[in-house]
Amino acid sequence: MGQGVLVTGAFGQIGSELVSALQQKHGKEHVVALGHHNVDSSYDGIVEIGEISDKEKLESIIQKYDVGTIYHLVSILSARGEQDPQLTWNVNMDGLKFVLDLAVKYKIKVFWPSSIAAFGPTTPRDNTPQHTILEPTTMYGVTKASGELLCQYYRLKYGLDVRSVRYPGLISWKAEPGGGTTDYAVAIFYGAIQEGKYTCFVKEDTVLPMMYMDDAIRGTIQLMDAPAESLQVTTSYNLAAISFSAQELAQEIQKRMALEVSYVPDHRQKIADSWPQRIDDSVARSEWGWSHEFDLSKMVDVMLEKLHAKLQK
Numbered sequence: 001m002g003q004g005v006l007v008t009g010a011f012g013q014i015g016s017e018l019v020s021a022l023q024q025k026h027g028k029e030h031v032v033a034l035g036h037h038n039v040d041s042s043y044d045g046i047v048e049i050g051e052i053s054d055k056e057k058l059e060s061i062i063q064k065y066d067v068g069t070i071y072h073l074v075s076i077l078s079a080r081g082e083q084d085p086q087l088t089w090n091v092n093m094d095g096l097k098f099v100l101d102l103a104v105k106y107k108i109k110v111f112w113p114s115s116i117a118a119f120g121p122t123t124p125r126d127n128t129p130q131h132t133i134l135e136p137t138t139m140y141g142v143t144k145a146s147g148e149l150l151c152q153y154y155r156l157k158y159g160l161d162v163r164s165v166r167y168p169g170l171i172s173w174k175a176e177p178g179g180g181t182t183d184y185a186v187a188i189f190y191g192a193i194q195e196g197k198y199t200c201f202v203k204e205d206t207v208l209p210m211m212y213m214d215d216a217i218r219g220t221i222q223l224m225d226a227p228a229e230s231l232q233v234t235t236s237y238n239l240a241a242i243s244f245s246a247q248e249l250a251q252e253i254q255k256r257m258a259l260e261v262s263y264v265p266d267h268r269q270k271i272a273d274s275w276p277q278r279i280d281d282s283v284a285r286s287e288w289g290w291s292h293e294f295d296l297s298k299m300v301d302v303m304l305e306k307l308h309a310k311l312q313k
Contacts (some may be wrong), residue, residue, distance in 0.1 A: 002068030
């Protein structure tokens, strides 16, 4: 297996933080960041510019850097996905298949993120089990459920080492909110610090599974480091940390600063209502030792501290 590590979607919400962690682990000279329109000009490392639809470009990068591992993060998210379902299918599904085909050809280990969006209104919403009904009602969710099955197919048919987690809503101070249904939980901090108020696009009693980004990055790398023989799930692992309502998050912030919140649900409320409230991730915890470190209080402390510093620059 090659030493090179390729991250697609390297300058998105997850990629911008995962790349840094991978550089620390493998060395900057071994990590290649692939972006197309949102490349961070201050990024210190190897950058390639290209579209995920350009299979020839992808293959040339794999050859050039002796890539042995791909973290394939390129994705159109839930809310934006409903605005352009065709683009969402093309990017999320065709891009994944390109990566899997090249991974088989070059014997590359792959990480691909699924999401709680793979679930749907018929999925048990409380303590959602590892093996359950996947009947999503958004195009983003359809691509995640389909992607899980496609990864499993390549694993079973070709013996490809492809690993996946179902991310909950991810909360980070580094990247701006990016068009996801759970992004209210990031945007509310900007509203609190910049204006002292926030208009929330989901109802106050909307409960969704969430996770602080540091936990997500650590869990991702931990899964990729786990011995293959310990991994029994062939689709995607449930991954969970904290669940809270929009109002509970607001109240936690209000303990620390003045914040006025109004609730004006929009089209994203329907998406949120189709997703679980709490996730059972006991399989990930038992098979590869997953555990989260950030509870709601600790996350709010860090988000306010980091964003205050960021926004004052």
